[in-house]
Amino acid sequence: MPAELAEKTDRYEQLLAEALEAATVQPPADTPLGEAAGEFREMARSYLEDGRHFKTEDDPVNALAAFSYGHAWLDAGARIGLFDVPEEGHLFTV
Template sequence: MKIEEVHLLLSAALKATRIPVPPGTALHAVAQDQLEMARAYESDGTTFFGSGDPVNAHAGFFYAFGWLHFGCAYGTLVTEMPVPPCPFIRPCGRLPLTASDKLHEKSSRYERLLTTASASVTCAPDPSTPAYLLATRTIQVATTSARQGRWYREVKREEDALAHFSYGHGWLDAGVRAGLFAIHANREIFTVD
């Protein structure tokens, strides 16, 4: 999928997303946070793309999708689209060759970021609660994204690798912000404080 298509899909999904929980509740605040983060990274990606930086745009769009999909899984966000928007329905389009060094560097850095982030948290909810199930699902998304990203790096598909690393970190970061995890190391790599 070309970066322009990912952007259009994300923009359409965000326009069709609403918060189903009552205003004034703690879950509404969590939902607002999730939607604001997804919109902020979509906006950042748009700015990066417009300024000729497709690598940071690519990372931003997939990170935003991670936040959006986490919110939908948590039940704090609902998209009115008939089919949940998935940016992974096709392999990522190639970015310009002039961006290859930056793409390789960013993909390497985001692989380390996701690996470090996954090792820096523990599930906060009690194992007997439904919240624990979402926390373990979030860890599963993060570890699967890391594994897929590493495979794509091995086959020299850096665009797909960066997409998976960014997406997985978006899910994990959203889970931290939603209170599903306790941070025990590297607090600075999460969007807290």
């Protein structure tokens, strides 16, 4: 695996893992928006797991794609108000 791809894959994995920890659900869990936030969070977590699986299978391209998709779920959720996220730093684009 080229070093640049390996570095980028590792960086995106770390970004997604940190973003999952930093994002807290805004709406109450027992509301439709709270349920949506839970689903967005679950998609992000699933993509993190998938990406880690692809890494162990020496498939960095699909790992990077999975980490990117997972982060996109969190970032989209943050933009529409499903998550409270840090506004400073590198984790989110809000």
